[in-house]
Amino acid sequence: MQLIDGKKTAAEIRAGLALRFAEAIQKYGDPAGLAVILVGEDPASMIYTSNKEKACREAGIASLMYRYPDGTPQQEIISLIEKLNHDPHVNGILVQLPLPAGYDENAILKCIDVAKDVDGYSAYQIGLLNLGRPELVACTPKGVLALLDQYNIPLEGKNAVVVGRSNVVGKPIAQLLLSRNATVTICHSRTADIADFTRRADILVVAVGKARMITADMVKEGAVVIDVGINRNETGLCGDVDFEHVAPKCSYITPVPGGVGPMTIAMLMANTLTAYLKQHGN
Ligand code: GUN
Numbered sequence: 576m577q578l579i580d581g582k583k584t585a586a587e588i589r590a591g592l593a594l595r596f597a598e599a600i601q602k603y604g605d606p607a608g609l610a611v612i613l614v615g616e617d618p619a620s621m622i623y624t625s626n627k628e629k630a631c632r633e634a635g636i637a638s639l640m641y642r643y644p645d646g647t648p649q650q651e652i653i654s655l656i657e658k659l660n661h662d663p664h665v666n667g668i669l670v671q672l673p674l675p676a677g678y679d680e681n682a683i684l685k686c687i688d689v690a691k692d693v694d695g696y697s698a699y700q701i702g703l704l705n706l707g708r709p710e711l712v713a714c715t716p717k718g719v720l721a722l723l724d725q726y727n728i729p730l731e732g733k734n735a736v737v738v739g740r741s742n743v744v745g746k747p748i749a750q751l752l753l754s755r756n757a758t759v760t761i762c763h764s765r766t767a768d769i770a771d772f773t774r775r776a777d778i779l780v781v782a783v784g785k786a787r788m789i790t791a792d793m794v795k796e797g798a799v800v801i802d803v804g805i806n807r808n809e810t811g812l813c814g815d816v817d818f819e820h821v822a823p824k825c826s827y828i829t830p831v832p833g834g835v836g837p838m839t840i841a842m843l844m845a846n847t848l849t850a851y852l853k854q855h856g857n
Contacts, residue, residue, distance in 0.1 A: 576822055577726070579801075579829045581718075584725045585837035592844045593634045599851060600635070607851045608637035609667045609693065609843075610659045612652065615645035615675040624671050630840045636847065639665065645675040652678075653686050660688040666851040667693030669843070690854060693846040696743065704750050710853070711846045716747035718838025719780060719801055720755075726827060728778070728799055730755040736772050738762045738789070738815075739782035744803055748780050769793070781815040791820040800828040803835050 600607055609631050613624045624640065631638035641655060652670075659665045668691045674680050689699040695713035703710050723730065735757035739745035745761060753759045757778065762769045770793040773779055781789050782803035794800060804815030814831030822828050829835055 576825050577827050578822075579722055579726055579827050579834060581722060581829060581834040581837045584722060585718075585841040588721065588838075588841040589630065589633060589844060592841070592848055595848055596635050596844075596851075599848065599855070603855045605855065606637055606664055607635075607666050607847065608639055608664050609669065609847050610639040610641065610662075610665045611669050611671065612641045612643070612655065613671045614643045614647060614652065614678065617673070617675070620671045620673075626840055627669070627843060630844055631847075634844045634847075636844075637664070649678055649683065652683055656683070656686040660686075660691065663854075665691065666854055667691050667843075667847040669694050691850055693843060693850055695747070695846065701742070701747070704747060707754055709751075709754075711849060712751065712842075713743055713747045714839045714842035714846065715744050715782075715803060715835060716751055717842040717845070718835055719748055719803065720751045721842065722801065722829065722835065722838060723778070723799070728827060730757045730778065733757045733777040734760070734775055735778040735780070736760045736762060736776035737780045737782070738769060738773065739780075739784075739803070741782065744782040748782065748803075752778070752780075783815050785815055786813050787815070787817040789816040789821060791817065791824060794821050794824050796824050797826045798824065800825050801835060802829050802831050805831060805836060 611624050611627050628638045628640055659668050668687045684696055689697045692700050692711055695711045700711045704712055735752040737745050737749045740761050740763040749759045749761050760772050762772050773793045774795055776798055778799045780801040784804055786806040802814035802816040806813050812832050
Protein backbone atom coordinates (compact mmCIF):
# COMPACT_ATOMS: atom_id res chain seq x y z
CA MET A 576 0.00 0.00 0.00
CA GLN A 577 1.31 3.42 -0.93
CA LEU A 578 0.04 6.60 0.62
CA ILE A 579 -0.78 9.40 -1.83
CA ASP A 580 0.77 12.51 -0.33
CA GLY A 581 -1.40 15.47 -1.31
CA LYS A 582 0.40 17.89 0.94
CA LYS A 583 3.76 17.26 -0.71
CA THR A 584 2.29 17.15 -4.23
CA ALA A 585 0.40 20.41 -3.68
CA ALA A 586 3.53 22.14 -2.35
CA GLU A 587 5.52 21.05 -5.42
CA ILE A 588 2.79 22.21 -7.79
CA ARG A 589 2.50 25.55 -6.00
CA ALA A 590 6.26 26.10 -6.18
CA GLY A 591 6.15 25.39 -9.93
CA LEU A 592 3.22 27.76 -10.38
CA ALA A 593 5.05 30.58 -8.57
CA LEU A 594 7.82 30.30 -11.17
CA ARG A 595 5.33 30.27 -14.04
CA PHE A 596 3.49 33.28 -12.61
CA ALA A 597 6.77 35.19 -12.30
CA GLU A 598 7.63 34.39 -15.92
CA ALA A 599 4.20 35.38 -17.22
CA ILE A 600 4.05 38.58 -15.17
CA GLN A 601 7.47 39.58 -16.46
CA LYS A 602 6.54 38.74 -20.03
CA TYR A 603 3.29 40.74 -20.04
CA GLY A 604 4.32 43.43 -17.55
CA ASP A 605 0.94 43.06 -15.90
CA PRO A 606 0.28 41.97 -12.31
CA ALA A 607 -1.96 38.97 -11.65
CA GLY A 608 -4.76 38.95 -9.10
CA LEU A 609 -7.46 36.79 -7.60
CA ALA A 610 -10.56 38.32 -6.00
CA VAL A 611 -12.11 36.34 -3.15
CA ILE A 612 -15.54 37.30 -1.80
CA LEU A 613 -16.58 36.09 1.64
CA VAL A 614 -20.01 36.84 3.07
CA GLY A 615 -20.63 36.18 6.76
CA GLU A 616 -18.41 34.46 9.29
CA ASP A 617 -18.71 30.72 8.71
CA PRO A 618 -15.61 29.41 10.55
CA ALA A 619 -14.60 26.88 7.87
CA SER A 620 -15.03 29.49 5.12
CA MET A 621 -12.89 31.97 7.06
CA ILE A 622 -10.09 29.41 7.26
CA TYR A 623 -10.43 28.45 3.57
CA THR A 624 -10.35 32.08 2.39
CA SER A 625 -7.34 32.99 4.52
CA ASN A 626 -5.57 29.91 3.09
CA LYS A 627 -6.37 31.18 -0.39
CA GLU A 628 -4.94 34.58 0.53
CA LYS A 629 -1.74 32.91 1.71
CA ALA A 630 -1.52 30.80 -1.45
CA CYS A 631 -1.74 33.97 -3.57
CA ARG A 632 1.04 35.57 -1.57
CA GLU A 633 3.26 32.54 -2.08
CA ALA A 634 2.43 32.43 -5.79
CA GLY A 635 3.47 36.09 -6.08
CA ILE A 636 0.06 37.37 -7.10
CA ALA A 637 -2.36 39.84 -5.53
CA SER A 638 -5.22 38.55 -3.44
CA LEU A 639 -8.10 40.97 -3.27
CA MET A 640 -10.19 39.99 -0.27
CA TYR A 641 -13.73 41.30 -0.02
CA ARG A 642 -15.37 40.52 3.32
CA TYR A 643 -19.03 41.37 3.83
CA PRO A 644 -21.17 40.92 6.93
CA ASP A 645 -24.10 38.52 6.71
CA GLY A 646 -27.10 40.64 5.71
CA THR A 647 -25.29 42.71 3.08
CA PRO A 648 -27.81 43.24 0.25
CA GLN A 649 -27.33 40.73 -2.53
CA GLN A 650 -27.29 43.55 -5.08
CA GLU A 651 -24.21 45.02 -3.41
CA ILE A 652 -22.32 41.77 -3.97
CA ILE A 653 -23.53 41.57 -7.57
CA SER A 654 -22.39 45.17 -8.19
CA LEU A 655 -18.94 44.28 -6.83
CA ILE A 656 -18.71 41.26 -9.14
CA GLU A 657 -19.68 43.42 -12.12
CA LYS A 658 -16.93 45.88 -11.21
CA LEU A 659 -14.39 43.05 -10.83
CA ASN A 660 -15.46 41.58 -14.18
CA HIS A 661 -14.16 44.75 -15.83
CA ASP A 662 -11.01 45.16 -13.75
CA PRO A 663 -8.01 44.10 -15.88
CA HIS A 664 -5.95 43.38 -12.76
CA VAL A 665 -8.44 40.80 -11.55
CA ASN A 666 -7.90 37.54 -13.43
CA GLY A 667 -10.09 35.32 -11.28
CA ILE A 668 -13.18 35.85 -9.13
CA LEU A 669 -14.34 33.45 -6.45
CA VAL A 670 -17.34 33.62 -4.14
CA GLN A 671 -16.72 31.43 -1.12
CA LEU A 672 -19.50 28.92 -0.61
CA PRO A 673 -21.77 28.22 1.14
CA LEU A 674 -23.31 31.68 1.30
CA PRO A 675 -25.37 32.46 4.40
CA ALA A 676 -29.08 31.59 4.27
CA GLY A 677 -31.17 33.98 2.25
CA TYR A 678 -28.71 34.57 -0.61
CA ASP A 679 -29.46 33.19 -4.07
CA GLU A 680 -26.23 31.37 -4.86
CA ASN A 681 -27.07 30.79 -8.52
CA ALA A 682 -28.07 34.41 -9.10
CA ILE A 683 -24.76 35.60 -7.65
CA LEU A 684 -22.47 33.06 -9.34
CA LYS A 685 -24.15 33.73 -12.69
CA CYS A 686 -22.76 37.28 -12.64
CA ILE A 687 -19.12 36.16 -12.69
CA ASP A 688 -17.49 36.58 -16.11
CA VAL A 689 -16.93 32.97 -17.29
CA ALA A 690 -13.37 33.89 -18.31
CA LYS A 691 -12.69 34.68 -14.62
CA ASP A 692 -14.57 31.68 -13.22
CA VAL A 693 -11.56 30.06 -11.53
CA ASP A 694 -13.86 27.80 -9.49
CA GLY A 695 -15.16 26.29 -12.73
CA TYR A 696 -18.73 26.40 -11.42
CA SER A 697 -20.34 28.20 -14.38
CA ALA A 698 -22.53 26.42 -16.92
CA TYR A 699 -20.03 27.54 -19.57
CA GLN A 700 -16.97 25.98 -17.93
CA ILE A 701 -18.91 22.81 -17.02
CA GLY A 702 -20.09 22.66 -20.63
CA LEU A 703 -16.52 22.89 -21.96
CA LEU A 704 -15.45 20.09 -19.60
CA ASN A 705 -18.31 17.89 -20.74
CA LEU A 706 -17.44 18.59 -24.39
CA GLY A 707 -13.90 17.39 -23.73
CA ARG A 708 -12.42 20.90 -24.10
CA PRO A 709 -11.72 21.84 -20.48
CA GLU A 710 -10.44 25.33 -19.63
CA LEU A 711 -11.19 26.13 -15.99
CA VAL A 712 -12.11 22.89 -14.20
CA ALA A 713 -13.45 22.87 -10.63
CA CYS A 714 -10.47 22.78 -8.28
CA THR A 715 -11.16 19.65 -6.22
CA PRO A 716 -11.90 17.41 -9.24
CA LYS A 717 -8.86 18.82 -11.02
CA GLY A 718 -6.82 18.07 -7.89
CA VAL A 719 -8.00 14.45 -7.84
CA LEU A 720 -6.84 13.95 -11.42
CA ALA A 721 -3.53 15.71 -10.71
CA LEU A 722 -2.88 13.31 -7.80
CA LEU A 723 -3.63 10.25 -9.94
CA ASP A 724 -1.24 11.61 -12.58
CA GLN A 725 1.45 12.48 -10.06
CA TYR A 726 1.52 8.83 -8.98
CA ASN A 727 1.36 7.58 -12.60
CA ILE A 728 -1.82 5.65 -11.94
CA PRO A 729 -3.18 4.38 -15.26
CA LEU A 730 -6.82 5.20 -15.98
CA GLU A 731 -7.46 3.99 -19.51
CA GLY A 732 -9.74 0.96 -19.58
CA LYS A 733 -10.02 0.88 -15.77
CA ASN A 734 -13.28 0.56 -13.88
CA ALA A 735 -13.66 3.87 -12.07
CA VAL A 736 -16.48 4.26 -9.57
CA VAL A 737 -17.38 7.70 -8.23
CA VAL A 738 -19.57 7.75 -5.13
CA GLY A 739 -21.37 11.10 -4.98
CA ARG A 740 -22.96 13.14 -7.77
CA SER A 741 -22.59 16.77 -6.72
CA ASN A 742 -22.14 19.40 -9.40
CA VAL A 743 -18.90 20.62 -7.82
CA VAL A 744 -17.19 17.29 -7.13
CA GLY A 745 -18.81 13.99 -8.18
CA LYS A 746 -20.00 14.91 -11.66
CA PRO A 747 -16.86 16.77 -12.81
CA ILE A 748 -14.60 13.99 -11.45
CA ALA A 749 -16.60 11.47 -13.47
CA GLN A 750 -16.15 13.63 -16.59
CA LEU A 751 -12.39 13.92 -16.04
CA LEU A 752 -12.01 10.14 -15.57
CA LEU A 753 -14.11 9.59 -18.69
CA SER A 754 -11.86 11.97 -20.63
CA ARG A 755 -8.98 9.62 -19.74
CA ASN A 756 -10.85 6.62 -21.09
CA ALA A 757 -11.81 5.05 -17.78
CA THR A 758 -15.15 3.23 -17.66
CA VAL A 759 -17.02 5.38 -15.20
CA THR A 760 -19.94 4.54 -12.92
CA ILE A 761 -21.54 7.15 -10.66
CA CYS A 762 -23.18 5.89 -7.46
CA HIS A 763 -25.37 8.07 -5.24
CA SER A 764 -27.84 8.07 -2.37
CA ARG A 765 -30.48 6.22 -4.41
CA THR A 766 -28.13 3.53 -5.78
CA ALA A 767 -29.67 0.18 -4.82
CA ASP A 768 -26.46 -1.61 -3.78
CA ILE A 769 -23.43 0.68 -3.66
CA ALA A 770 -21.09 -2.09 -2.46
CA ASP A 771 -21.91 -4.14 -5.55
CA PHE A 772 -20.36 -1.33 -7.64
CA THR A 773 -17.51 -0.26 -5.37
CA ARG A 774 -16.23 -3.85 -5.08
CA ARG A 775 -15.60 -3.85 -8.83
CA ALA A 776 -13.73 -0.55 -8.84
CA ASP A 777 -10.07 -0.35 -9.88
CA ILE A 778 -10.27 3.35 -9.03
CA LEU A 779 -12.71 4.36 -6.28
CA VAL A 780 -13.38 8.07 -5.67
CA VAL A 781 -15.62 8.94 -2.75
CA ALA A 782 -17.18 12.38 -2.34
CA VAL A 783 -20.24 12.04 -0.16
CA GLY A 784 -19.58 13.73 3.18
CA LYS A 785 -20.44 10.73 5.35
CA ALA A 786 -17.73 9.70 7.80
CA ARG A 787 -16.24 6.24 7.16
CA MET A 788 -19.08 5.10 4.90
CA ILE A 789 -16.71 3.04 2.72
CA THR A 790 -15.73 -0.04 4.71
CA ALA A 791 -13.12 -2.70 3.90
CA ASP A 792 -15.69 -5.19 2.56
CA MET A 793 -16.69 -2.64 -0.11
CA VAL A 794 -13.21 -2.38 -1.65
CA LYS A 795 -11.41 -4.70 -4.07
CA GLU A 796 -7.91 -5.94 -3.22
CA GLY A 797 -5.38 -3.67 -4.98
CA ALA A 798 -7.81 -0.81 -5.64
CA VAL A 799 -6.81 2.87 -5.78
CA VAL A 800 -8.95 4.81 -3.28
CA ILE A 801 -9.33 8.59 -3.39
CA ASP A 802 -11.17 10.04 -0.40
CA VAL A 803 -12.59 13.52 -1.04
CA GLY A 804 -14.62 13.62 2.19
CA ILE A 805 -13.77 16.00 5.00
CA ASN A 806 -15.88 15.26 8.07
CA ARG A 807 -15.39 16.95 11.40
CA ASN A 808 -15.98 14.81 14.47
CA GLU A 809 -15.01 14.76 18.16
CA THR A 810 -11.46 13.65 17.44
CA GLY A 811 -10.75 15.90 14.45
CA LEU A 812 -11.04 15.32 10.70
CA CYS A 813 -11.91 12.09 8.98
CA GLY A 814 -12.77 11.10 5.45
CA ASP A 815 -15.60 9.15 3.83
CA VAL A 816 -13.40 6.03 3.89
CA ASP A 817 -12.69 3.86 6.93
CA PHE A 818 -8.99 4.43 6.34
CA GLU A 819 -7.65 2.12 9.05
CA HIS A 820 -9.36 -0.96 7.64
CA VAL A 821 -9.46 -0.06 3.94
CA ALA A 822 -5.82 1.05 3.52
CA PRO A 823 -4.27 -2.46 3.87
CA LYS A 824 -6.30 -3.63 0.84
CA CYS A 825 -5.31 -0.73 -1.44
CA SER A 826 -2.49 -0.26 -3.91
CA TYR A 827 -2.81 3.49 -3.30
CA ILE A 828 -4.94 5.54 -0.94
CA THR A 829 -5.26 9.21 0.06
CA PRO A 830 -5.28 10.11 3.76
CA VAL A 831 -7.59 12.70 5.34
CA PRO A 832 -6.23 15.22 6.10
CA GLY A 833 -3.27 15.54 3.74
CA GLY A 834 -4.76 13.91 0.64
CA VAL A 835 -7.11 15.70 -1.74
CA GLY A 836 -7.65 18.72 0.53
CA PRO A 837 -4.35 20.54 -0.08
CA MET A 838 -4.70 20.00 -3.84
CA THR A 839 -7.76 22.23 -4.09
CA ILE A 840 -5.87 25.44 -3.43
CA ALA A 841 -2.99 24.39 -5.67
CA MET A 842 -5.52 23.92 -8.50
CA LEU A 843 -7.08 27.30 -7.73
CA MET A 844 -3.68 28.85 -8.37
CA ALA A 845 -3.34 26.76 -11.55
CA ASN A 846 -6.74 28.00 -12.76
CA THR A 847 -5.80 31.59 -11.95
CA LEU A 848 -2.66 31.20 -14.10
CA THR A 849 -4.73 29.65 -16.91
CA ALA A 850 -7.18 32.57 -16.71
CA TYR A 851 -4.33 35.11 -16.67
CA LEU A 852 -2.69 33.55 -19.72
CA LYS A 853 -5.98 33.31 -21.61
CA GLN A 854 -6.73 36.94 -20.82
CA HIS A 855 -3.33 37.77 -22.31
CA GLY A 856 -4.06 35.99 -25.56
CA ASN A 857 -2.90 32.42 -24.85
N1 GUN B 1 -16.31 26.08 -0.30
C1 GUN B 1 -15.66 24.91 -0.07
N2 GUN B 1 -14.82 24.64 -1.10
C2 GUN B 1 -14.94 25.65 -1.98
C3 GUN B 1 -14.32 25.96 -3.23
O1 GUN B 1 -13.50 25.20 -3.77
N3 GUN B 1 -14.71 27.11 -3.81
C4 GUN B 1 -15.64 27.92 -3.27
N4 GUN B 1 -15.97 29.03 -3.93
N5 GUN B 1 -16.23 27.69 -2.13
C5 GUN B 1 -15.88 26.55 -1.48
